[in-house]
Amino acid sequence: MRDLFKKHIVHVIDSHTGGEPTRVVIAGGPDLGSDSLAERRNRFRDHFDDFRSAVINEPRGSDVLVGALLCEPVDPLAVAGVIYFNNVGPLWMCGHATIGLAVTLGHLGRIQAGTHRLETPVGTVLFEYDGANRVVFDNVPSYRFTQGITIDVEEVGPVTGDVAWGGNWFFLVDFASLPGLTSQLPGVSVPFRLPEVDVLTQSAQRIRRALRENGITGAEGGEIDHIEFIGPPVDPQNHGRNFVLCPGAAYDRSPCGTGTSAKLACLAADRKLMPGEVWRQESILGSVFEGTFRYENGRIIPRIAGTAYITAEANLILDPADPFQMGITPERCSS
Ligand code: PYC
Numbered sequence: 587m588r589d590l591f592k593k594h595i596v597h598v599i600d601s602h603t604g605g606e607p608t609r610v611v612i613a614g615g616p617d618l619g620s621d622s623l624a625e626r627r628n629r630f631r632d633h634f635d636d637f638r639s640a641v642i643n644e645p646r647g648s649d650v651l652v653g654a655l656l657c658e659p660v661d662p663l664a665v666a667g668v669i670y671f672n673n674v675g676p677l678w679m680c681g682h683a684t685i686g687l688a689v690t691l692g693h694l695g696r697i698q699a700g701t702h703r704l705e706t707p708v709g710t711v712l713f714e715y716d717g718a719n720r721v722v723f724d725n726v727p728s729y730r731f732t733q734g735i736t737i738d739v740e741e742v743g744p745v746t747g748d749v750a751w752g753g754n755w756f757f758l759v760d761f762a763s764l765p766g767l768t769s770q771l772p773g774v775s776v777p778f779r780l781p782e783v784d785v786l787t788q789s790a791q792r793i794r795r796a797l798r799e800n801g802i803t804g805a806e807g808g809e810i811d812h813i814e815f816i817g818p819p820v821d822p823q824n825h826g827r828n829f830v831l832c833p834g835a836a837y838d839r840s841p842c843g844t845g846t847s848a849k850l851a852c853l854a855a856d857r858k859l860m861p862g863e864v865w866r867q868e869s870i871l872g873s874v875f876e877g878t879f880r881y882e883n884g885r886i887i888p889r890i891a892g893t894a895y896i897t898a899e900a901n902l903i904l905d906p907a908d909p910f911q912m913g914i915t916p917e918r919c920s921s
Pocket of ligand 1: 679832841845
């Protein structure tokens with residue numbers, strides 16, 4: 587049993603990928619056993635939520651941060667296993683954090699330039715690391731699950747979108763195919779701009795709520811917890827600009843690796859992008875991921891390229907005497 591009076595140290599390395607931060611837990615994480623990453627993710631969700639909150643939430647972190655808990659892989663050929671999580675719970679997969687994790691492993695000297703395998707709860711991904719900051723990874727098989735669902739959204743009106751899997755479940759709303767949508771969202775221009783994130787966030791939250799209330803899910807009841815708006819790019823060299831609401835209330839500062847994968851799945855399903863053709867996805871900040879895909883067993887395998895930079899290396903201290911030891915959340919701070 588953990589000593590009630592002993593401070594617990596968690597060694598982390600922080601990075602950002604296209605503006606979106608990742609905090610990799612190098613040491614001091616919970617022992618989740620040695621079965622599949624999917625089972626360890628469930629154990630993490632069910633028994634170590636305080637640890638998740640302590641690492642991500644204020645006062646040590648923020649709603650924007652995505653955590654990556656390094657685990658022993660099942661496959662001895664994999665360089666690591668990983669469980670991704672954010673301020674409200676575990677994620678299934680995370681693209682920007684895969685890029686951040688690869689650069690972190692390079693920073694630590696645990697990998698050299700080359701191709702490596704990484705185990706996630708939804709499958710093994712391969713990534714190529716250039717030895718500095720650039721990473722290209724082959725994501726898990728992605729696909730469009732449902733096309734053209736229209737829902738009535740409180741204070742927005744009717745909204746039409748597609749449900750797609752890119753390692754997480756997304757509802758994608760294409761502003762180009764719904765030019766009238768901007769008039770339903772006062773304060774939002776096309777292309778979207780950073781000062782508009784409050785309106786975009788509120789609208790996306792309303793859409794997510796409406797999906798839940800209407801029982802619209804991904805396959806096998808999978809919760810759609812990411813909402814992605816796609817519009818034209820600011821930079822004409824790119825193909826689209828997105829705004830992605832993550833589980834919780836934070837938006838992705840990067841173009842979102844799983845969101846770009848979901849977008850590629852929709853483009854492929856509509857025959858608007860062919861295997862090997864490049865799609866340059868711009869984030870609301872203007873940072874870019876390059877995406878291509880190939881087909882495998884009727885699904886697409888997205889290939890996503892981006893860059894990450896190390897921002898900090900730190901020891902988090904969890905002091906049992908600290909009333910905010912496990913992070914500031916409404917449930918943990920009821921008084
Ligand atoms: O890059 O896949 C991603 C992602 C998901 C949530 C935040 N970033």
